[in-house]
Amino acid sequence: MSHPVAGEPSAAGRRAVPLANAGYSTTEWDLLTDLPGRVLVAAASPGPGRPPRGVAAGLAGLDAVAAGRAFDSDLVRAVVAAIYARHDGAAARDERLTDVVDLLAACRAAVRLLRRRADPADAAAYRQWVESVAARVCQAGDVGSSPADRRFLDRLGGALDLR
Template identity: 80%
Template sequence: MLAPEVPMSHSVAGEPSSAGRRAAPLTTAVYSAAEWELLTALPGRVVVAAASPGPGRPRSGVAAGLAGLDAVAAGRAFDSDLVRAVVAAIYARHDGAADPVEHRTDVVDLLATCRAATRVLRRRADPADSAAYRQWVQSAAARVCGVAAGPRGLPPAPADRRFLDRLGGALDLC
């Protein structure tokens, strides 16, 4: 005869059961849904804008786009709860629905969105998390522009440098 099942408060590995875990990390609890959407959509928008052609900026190609995706994914290893939570949220999106905001590449709109994200971070985030997030977003764009420049060691094109400078200003990194 089999023994009756007894509910366990801990998993076999000794970790708390999922019933006792928060649905969202504590990091995300301080943001409204709109603020969280802003913070999770911005890295993708920045990568798309950095890889898109513009005045004096030729089309970057697949390698540059992949470098941007790699830079976003690298946020999983950041020493910032906020950056890791944003990356987790980006990868958790699996509904397949296209987000029209992510496909806009208008630089003026993107810079305004960066300034809005910076204001949200200034109000809500730990200063170290805020700095890490803003630097991470900037580094994703820099990777895209660096790959677009060609072989390692070449500086980004002047138009890419202007884009990165404007982005850094909007993220309050200058």
């Protein structure tokens, strides 16, 4: 069961999810659909000053990704549907998953793409949803959020143009 996090909209007024990639190129769609998983993995990975995360953090991140199904945003729901439709394991083979510099660059690229192509409300919902994935991971389990986690979240929020 998904529990709301600050910034996540209620399920009221949801519309049907379009299963197509909403007119994005394959490269653009891959960026949008890969980013939440990359954020989850980076948030769950230990780094300088960041504690190792357990299973609870990974599950919290997966729950946050799934919570996108309840967003009042066609784009977010379509991205979640595409994530769950994948069975190729491509994300698991990508070494860039835990590289924070690459992740932040991907976030900035997604923001630029969304500014050009998405409805402003959908773009804002997507950016907030992606940030909520990292926030849930960092707040999960016995570890809690460290100063290094807060710096990571601040950097991520900046790259997502939320700060």
